[in-house]
Each structure stands twice: as C-alpha cells, then as structure tokens.
Amino acid sequence: MISQSRNSEKEKELLSAALELFVAYGFHGTPTSKIALQAGVANGTLFHYFKTKDELVLALYVDIKQKMSTYLEEHVLPETTLAGKFRAIFTNSMQWALANKTSFQFLQQFQTSPYLSRISPEETLGQVKDHLMLIQLAVDEGFFKPKPPELILTMVMGHIFGLFQYLCSSDFTNDEQNKVIEQGFEMLMAMLK
Amino acid sequence: MISQSRNSEKEKELLSAALELFVAYGFHGTPTSKIALQAGVANGTLFHYFKTKDELVLALYVDIKQKMSTYLEEHVLPETTLAGKFRAIFTNSMQWALANKTSFQFLQQFQTSPYLSRISPEETLGQVKDHLMLIQLAVDEGFFKPKPPELILTMVMGHIFGLFQYLCSSDFTNDEQNKVIEQGFEMLMAMLK
DNA sequence: TTCTTGATTGACTAATCACTCTACAAATGT
C-alpha cells in the first residue's frame, strides 16, 4: 500500500543518512537531529521509527549484515564444488565490500566498537555457522589443512579486511582490482591448502 | 625531578583511565568527567594536561603506537636474518597484542574510526616505512613472492588482526597460544613465499 | 460524513557535556 511504502521510504532514508554520518563522524559523534535533517524528516519522526538512538544503530547493523548475506547467498549457492564455493565467497565478499564501501566501513567500525557486545552470541554465531560448516567439510575432505574451523574463518576474514584496506588506499581500475582479488584468493588458498 | 614525576604520573593515570573507558564505551561515549574521576584527579586537571578531549584521544593513540614500536624494535633489531626478522616481527606483535589487549583493541577501534584522518599521512607513513623497506628487500631477494610491498603489509596486518581475534575469542593456555602463533606464522609464510 | 489510527511535525525539556575560571597549593628559581 501507499502508506506502507512511504513508511519504508522514510525508514530507509533514516538508515541511509545514519550510515553516512556514522562513518563520517562516529556513532556518538552524530546527533540524531543531524540524521533527521539529512533524511529530510522532522526530529520527532526519527523516534517514531526507532525508539532510541541505540536501536537505530543496531537496526543499521542488522540491515547491512542482512544485505551482504543475501548478496553472498545468491552468488554462492549456484556453485557446486568446494573450491567454487570458497572462491565465490571470497571474491563476492570483496566485490560487495568495494561496491558498498561505506556499509563495509560501518561493519568494521561496529565490530571493533563496544556496540558489538549488544549483539547476542547466538545471533553472532548464526551469521557464521554456515561458513564454519563449509570449512569443516573442507577440512574433513583434506581440501584444507587440519586446523580449527574458527581459526581458518578468522584468518579468511582478516585477509578480506586487509585486502579491502589495500584496495581502498589507492586508486585502481576495475581490471586491476579484479586481478588483485584473484591473486589474493590464490595466496589465501596457498596458505590454507 | 619530583614535580615532573608527579606530572607524568597524573598524565599516565589519565591516559590509562581514558584507554579503559574508551574501549568500554567508545570515544564520544566517554565523558571527560568520568575519565578524570577514574584517574583520581579533578575535572579541570584533565584540561591542564590535554587542551581538549580530542587532544587526549590523539595523545593516547600516539602513546600506544610508540610503546608497541619500542617493544618491536627491541625484539627485532637483534635478529640478523630476513627470516628471523619476519618471525620476530610477527610473533612479537602477537605477544604484545595479547599482553596489552586493551591497548591493541584501542588501536583497532581508532584505526577504523573517523579519528584516523586526524593523523597526518606522513606520520602514518613513518610508522610503516621500515616494514615496507624490509618487505621490499625480501621481495628483491626472492624471499617473498613479487607483489607490491603495501599489499603484503596489509595482508600481514590482516593476518595479525584475525589471529588476535581468534585468540581472544576463547581461553587458551600460554602454550596453546604460542602454538597457534607459531602455526599462524608458518601459514603466513606459506602464503607469501 | 464521522471516527479511528498511524504518520509527522517541531517546539520543548531535563540532562549532560566539554571546557573555563577563580582560587589556592606546591614547587622552583633567585
């Protein structure tokens, strides 16, 4: 219905404005008034959609996490082989991060901030469970070295963060970017196999 | 002199209190009044040592960076071989991070925050110049794969961050920790050689 | 039409914050 789409629109505007401002000025460094202003709504409207500022921060985190997960699922599910799945997870994570730099920066910022503790351990676990299972499978089949899956996962994520920072630090053409991602994946595999 | 040592003491107290509170509640989430309280000094005293809150944040960053650098230099300089130097850099970075978790967490938080832009590029470059030169040397000698040193450096740092998070996520004995660090180094070398 | 419900507004408030200011104490220099 029309009214609902209006609702979502303003909510989306608020989330989008919050994302930009949070990355630029930090969570506490961004007043709700500025968020409302940039979203083009009144002060009070923000609190109609989000009871508190904290709730807005958490909602933004969940929203971004979900968008990235959806993107990854779409691109990984079609892959049939283990190697194909890992390549898809890695390259598409990088592609998404580079295509959504602000969102990815927000994730980094959030995950190293005290806000992270507001996310329940179950929810955190749920987000990585699938990946852990896939890694376990790869270990069982001798595709990866026999290491704890959690160790492998954190290393892969560290790898992705590092590569992201490298690709953001200077200007690359799309071709160069893809080449670096490709090489980064090969190096990662050299480490894990 | 006595007065100077008193000065340093209060300044250190303030930096130490700020560190704990920043990691627990974030930069803007920590009022200067609470910092002064925890440091055991009056409100105004904080502003005698640091003109503004921002200056305190930056001073804390510089202080921690310098402590880590000093620690690394001490342990890396004695090494004579390339392999020895890299192993020393890696393992001692991990050791320092685990022995100074809060400090290391602060570095992570700071480096993913908008505050990072307050640090001049020259200063940032100065901090990594030595490492970049060492990597370049290793590439020239065929010790590492022929990749841009910046790429190798960000990957190593991503590796360290990942390993740090893994070792913080659950309880390990010292022996287990050292084993993981050792293995982590071997894997890193497998990737870079 | 009339009623109801939810969206929207922006002025308002109580609390909090970074920072100042004045006064005083302690150390240092001469």
Add this chain to the structure above:
DNA sequence: ACATTTGTAGAGTGATTAGTCAATCAAGAA
C-alpha cells in the same frame, strides 16, 4: 625570604543532546 611559575581543585557556564509531547494531517473504515 620572596617571587614566579606550575599543578590542582571543583564550582560554574553555555551549548548541545536524546528523547517527549501536544498538535496537526492523511487516509481508510464504518
């Protein structure tokens, strides 16, 4: 001894903030 600088305190201030509230507005239901 005296003067000067430096450290310390904590009440005070003006600005800012998250969140509230009473008042409209829009739109569908009866």
